Amino acid sequence: MPKDTTQDGFVVFDRVQKSYDGEILVVKDLNLSIGKGEFLTMLGPSGSGKTTCLMMLAGFETATHGEILLDGNPINNIPPHKRGIGMVFQNYALFPHMTVAENLAFPLEVRKLDKSVREEKVKRALDMVQMGDFGGRRPAQLSGGQQQRVALARALVFEPELVLMDEPLGALDKQLREHMQFEITNLAHDLGITTVYVTHDQTEALTMSDRVAVFDDGRIQQLAPPDKLYEEPENSFVAQFIGENNTLSGVVETIDGDACTVKLDSGEIIDAKPVNVSAPGDRTLVSIRPERVEFNKERLMEGVHTLKAEVLEFIYMGDIFRTRLRVAGHDDFVVKTRNAPDQARLKPGEQIEIGWLPQDCRALDA
Amino acid sequence: MSDTAGPVLAADGRPLKVSLNRALRREKLRAFLLVSPLLLFVLVTFIAPIADMLFRSVENSIVQETIPRTTDALRAWDPDETELPDEGTFQALYTDMVFAEELKLHTRLGSRLNYEKPGISSLFRKSGRSVGKFDTKDYEKAYTDLDAAWEDPATWDRLSREGFPGPRTASAYVGWRETLIAEGDDPLEEDPWDVLFGALHSDLVAYDASYDDPLLQAAKTASAGLDPISYTQQFEDIDEDWTNPEVWKTIQTYAAKYTPGYFLNSVDRQLTPEGVTTRDDNERIYILLFQRTLIMSMMITFSCILLGYPIAFLLANLPMRSANVLMILVLLPFWTSLLVRTSSWKVLLQQQGVINDVLVWIGIVADDSRLQLINNQTGTIIAMTHILLPFMILPLYSVMKTIPLSYVRAAKSLGATDWTAFWRVYFPNSVPGIGAGSILVFILAIGYYITPELVGGTKGVFISNRIAYHISSSLNWGLAAALGTILLVAVLILYWAYDKIVGIDNVKLGG
Numbered sequence: 001m002p003k004d005t006t007q008d009g010f011v012v013f014d015r016v017q018k019s020y021d022g023e024i025l026v027v028k029d030l031n032l033s034i035g036k037g038e039f040l041t042m043l044g045p046s047g048s049g050k051t052t053c054l055m056m057l058a059g060f061e062t063a064t065h066g067e068i069l070l071d072g073n074p075i076n077n078i079p080p081h082k083r084g085i086g087m088v089f090q091n092y093a094l095f096p097h098m099t100v101a102e103n104l105a106f107p108l109e110v111r112k113l114d115k116s117v118r119e120e121k122v123k124r125a126l127d128m129v130q131m132g133d134f135g136g137r138r139p140a141q142l143s144g145g146q147q148q149r150v151a152l153a154r155a156l157v158f159e160p161e162l163v164l165m166d167e168p169l170g171a172l173d174k175q176l177r178e179h180m181q182f183e184i185t186n187l188a189h190d191l192g193i194t195t196v197y198v199t200h201d202q203t204e205a206l207t208m209s210d211r212v213a214v215f216d217d218g219r220i221q222q223l224a225p226p227d228k229l230y231e232e233p234e235n236s237f238v239a240q241f242i243g244e245n246n247t248l249s250g251v252v253e254t255i256d257g258d259a260c261t262v263k264l265d266s267g268e269i270i271d272a273k274p275v276n277v278s279a280p281g282d283r284t285l286v287s288i289r290p291e292r293v294e295f296n297k298e299r300l301m302e303g304v305h306t307l308k309a310e311v312l313e314f315i316y317m318g319d320i321f322r323t324r325l326r327v328a329g330h331d332d333f334v335v336k337t338r339n340a341p342d343q344a345r346l347k348p349g350e351q352i353e354i355g356w357l358p359q360d361c362r363a364l365d366a
Numbered sequence: 367m368s369d370t371a372g373p374v375l376a377a378d379g380r381p382l383k384v385s386l387n388r389a390l391r392r393e394k395l396r397a398f399l400l401v402s403p404l405l406l407f408v409l410v411t412f413i414a415p416i417a418d419m420l421f422r423s424v425e426n427s428i429v430q431e432t433i434p435r436t437t438d439a440l441r442a443w444d445p446d447e448t449e450l451p452d453e454g455t456f457q458a459l460y461t462d463m464v465f466a467e468e469l470k471l472h473t474r475l476g477s478r479l480n481y482e483k484p485g486i487s488s489l490f491r492k493s494g495r496s497v498g499k500f501d502t503k504d505y506e507k508a509y510t511d512l513d514a515a516w517e518d519p520a521t522w523d524r525l526s527r528e529g530f531p532g533p534r535t536a537s538a539y540v541g542w543r544e545t546l547i548a549e550g551d552d553p554l555e556e557d558p559w560d561v562l563f564g565a566l567h568s569d570l571v572a573y574d575a576s577y578d579d580p581l582l583q584a585a586k587t588a589s590a591g592l593d594p595i596s597y598t599q600q601f602e603d604i605d606e607d608w609t610n611p612e613v614w615k616t617i618q619t620y621a622a623k624y625t626p627g628y629f630l631n632s633v634d635r636q637l638t639p640e641g642v643t644t645r646d647d648n649e650r651i652y653i654l655l656f657q658r659t660l661i662m663s664m665m666i667t668f669s670c671i672l673l674g675y676p677i678a679f680l681l682a683n684l685p686m687r688s689a690n691v692l693m694i695l696v697l698l699p700f701w702t703s704l705l706v707r708t709s710s711w712k713v714l715l716q717q718q719g720v721i722n723d724v725l726v727w728i729g730i731v732a733d734d735s736r737l738q739l740i741n742n743q744t745g746t747i748i749a750m751t752h753i754l755l756p757f758m759i760l761p762l763y764s765v766m767k768t769i770p771l772s773y774v775r776a777a778k779s780l781g782a783t784d785w786t787a788f789w790r791v792y793f794p795n796s797v798p799g800i801g802a803g804s805i806l807v808f809i810l811a812i813g814y815y816i817t818p819e820l821v822g823g824t825k826g827v828f829i830s831n832r833i834a835y836h837i838s839s840s841l842n843w844g845l846a847a848a849l850g851t852i853l854l855v856a857v858l859i860l861y862w863a864y865d866k867i868v869g870i871d872n873v874k875l876g877g
């Protein structure tokens with residue numbers, strides 16, 4: 001795992017394990033260091049343990065094993081209300097019997113702040129999320145997006161250094177979601193707070209985060225900035241989970257430092273970049289992004305292996321073309337090309353040859 | 367909103383509202399048909415009995431129906447001017463009593479008036495036995511001696527068509543006819559009764575007229591020679607009480623078809639000829655009972671909240687399996703007979719009972735000062751709290767079940783301690799459940815009957831026990847109805863007040 005040395009470890013999970021029933025480990029050996037001011041997203045399929053991690057951090061679940069540190073101090077024995085962590089829940093958890101302003105004043109009241117200070121802070125927080133006029137309303141009288149903003153403002157109003165958000169945008173429609181993604185990241189960066197964000201929407205994870213931790217099966221499969229995650233997945237789970245991906249299975253033939261050749265199950269030989277294969281004879285899944293596949297003969301690199309392909313389907317999608325090919329016995333090989341004036345539009349039945357840069361084709365674990 | 371004036375029109379040019387209503391009518395009709403069996407059932411078994419109860423609580427036609435001539439005559443009587451009603455009233459009473467006695471109605475009336483003035487019941491019964499032996503027999507003998515035609519029912523029938531000498535005879539004849547018909551006899555077959563001759567005599571001497579009918583003319587001539595009898599005297603001979611103006615005032619006061627008397631009675635007042643008065647100290651029980659019922663119901667409701675809230679909380683927050691077991695324990699009382707449960711409280715709570723035994727054994731209570739836990743208010747409160755507890759727990763539970771865990775978590779993450787999170791966030795969200803449970807328990811408690819009856823002794827009984835007494839023992843249904851109506855109104859007022867204060871929308875039985 002590439003360690004980012006600029007991170008100073010504001011939140012640290014140190015070999016944390018969690019089991020609810022004493023039989024199954026929901027979180028297995030979690031090691032994670034989150035830097036101050038960082039926006040970290042936990043991404044993963046349903047049931048992968050994201051919420052559990054968040055709840056352990058917030059103090060609503062206790063770690064079965066291991067230590068969680070906040071700003072250098074172990075917090076395992078600190079009750080939730082003393083941790084000073086802001087939290088936005090998936091269903092917002094706004095208190096229905098209080099007005100918006102009362103909801104926001106709640107954390108300040110329990111901190112025994114003066115009324116005038118309270119009002120000032122509540123007003124500022126509401127203005128921050130552009131909800132200044134809604135202080136007197138009940139949560140039920142707000143739209144989903146407005147409730148979401150109030151929940152955000154409430155989590156921020158007592159100026160926590162760390163904010164946790166568990167799928168806060170899950171209930172919103174696409175457009176509003178994109179808008180709120182933008183607002184949340186901006187706010188988080190402007191205020192300089194550390195954010196741990198949980199989602200199972202990969203686009204959300206990629207667009208918002210400084211770093212993304214991809215969870216599966218109770219482990220972090222990869223922790224990396226979005227671009228690295230997308231372009232350099234470290235294993236086949238990440239490759240398949242993030243974005244669209246073509247995979248072909250085979251056996252490593254030769255390895256030579258940064259390059260290797262793989263013999264596909266159908267017999268063809270291709271070039272790839274070894275990522276987590278170590279020796280010839282290892283089984284591997286090679287992964288290649290649809291937009292990195294080249295079929296224009298003139299642009300193919302000299303001396304690389306190519307594959308024969310038959311066009312099965314051509315889909316016009318406006319900004320891009322999506323072509324489905326039969327490659328090495330697989331019917332689901334996809335190529336995406338930009339809709340440019342000189343771009344060829346393939347026809348079903350056409351026989352073509354495809355190739356790619358060796359570094360775009362990653363030989364991952366089988 | 368469009369800014370065009372006038373109604374919105376549908377495609378066919380009709381106003382949209384009309385079209386919509388028409389479209390909805392079929393659906394409404396179908397919906398109505400679906401609910402109509404229940405509606406009918408509720409109407410017959412619920413609305414109708416309540417309406418009947420409301421009616422009975424003011425209804426008082428028994429006086430007018432049983433002694434109509436008397437109540438008519440009493441209308442003219444002013445107790446301030448003459449001490450007793452006039453002779454005509456006594457005669458009217460005689461006529462009424464003869465027919466009422468024949469149909470055995472006078473005892474019912476006696477009981478009714480006895481509620482208002484003790485002693486009237488026996489007075490009526492005694493008078494009923496004696497009205498057959500009045501001196502009107504002398505008139506009968508005199509007239510039939512004069513002309514045998516008077517003995518023939520056909521003569522009376524003919525006169526009824528051609529005209530009696532006066533209203534008393536006419537009214538008496540009608541009464542006689544109806545009485546015979548009511549008994550299944552034929553008025554043309556029966557010998558005329560002496561009461562008819564009494565009325566005839568009074569009419570003949572009252573008017574200075576001459577008759578074309580020789581029979582009547584002869585009777586009139588003879589009448590002047592007969593000794594007039596005094597009805598007042600005759601009644602006085604039966605019982606001195608008939609010359610007591612209070613008896614007559616009572617009859618006069620309760621002559622009306624509708625009376626507030628039962629209601630006044632229900633609040634320890636009485637409608638007397640002098641107006642509304644408070645009853646004597648030793649007769650006042652209902653206000654006390656109402657107060658006790660309300661206060662004890664509140665205490666029961668309160669102890670149900672106190673005991674039920676933690677259990678419901680536990681139920682709502684326990685894992686499914688343990689929650690189910692606890693739920694069965696909560697519902698267990700529902701599955702055993704009310705009588706059995708109440709009786710077992712008797713076993714537990716009595717002075718030689720289990721609880722006292724244990725307390726004595728531990729040494730908290732001395733053997734000679736065992737606690738009085740039953741046959742008083744304590745017993746009623748303990749047993750009823752137990753019996754009504756599920757009605758508190760179930761609504762509470764179903765409301766608590768809907769309070770998301772994330773509310774409390776959010777509160778804690780915002781810095782609230784466990785207690786603050788509970789008190790400021792969880793509790794307010796569970797108030798609708800408390801409201802629903804309290805209404806349920808309170809309304810059930812206020813009308814409870816069996817348990818107070820069994821474990822309440824004399825100090826722990828409720829107003830409903832009194833209602834039951836009046837319905838099944840004293841048979842004073844009017845009073846029972848009035849008490850019931852007051853109870854109903856009290857519940858409605860409480861319900862209304864609750865709606866004003868808490869809001870009935872806030873009552874949730876779940877969901």
Ligand SMILES: Nc1ncnc2c1ncn2[C@@H]1O[C@H](COP(=O)(O)OP(=O)(O)OP(=O)(O)O)[C@@H](O)[C@H]1O
Nearest residue numbers: 020021026044045046047048049050051052053200
């Ligand atoms: N309170 C609990 N008791 C027992 N098991 C639990 C509990 N909460 C979660 N789990 C289990 O732990 C695993 C991880 O759950 P978690 O809620 O962390 O997943 P998640 O990654 O947040 O999923 P999602 O994206 O669906 O929210 C799941 O298999 C779940 O069934």
Ligand SMILES: [Mg+2]
Nearest residue numbers: 050051052166
């Ligand atoms: Mg989750």
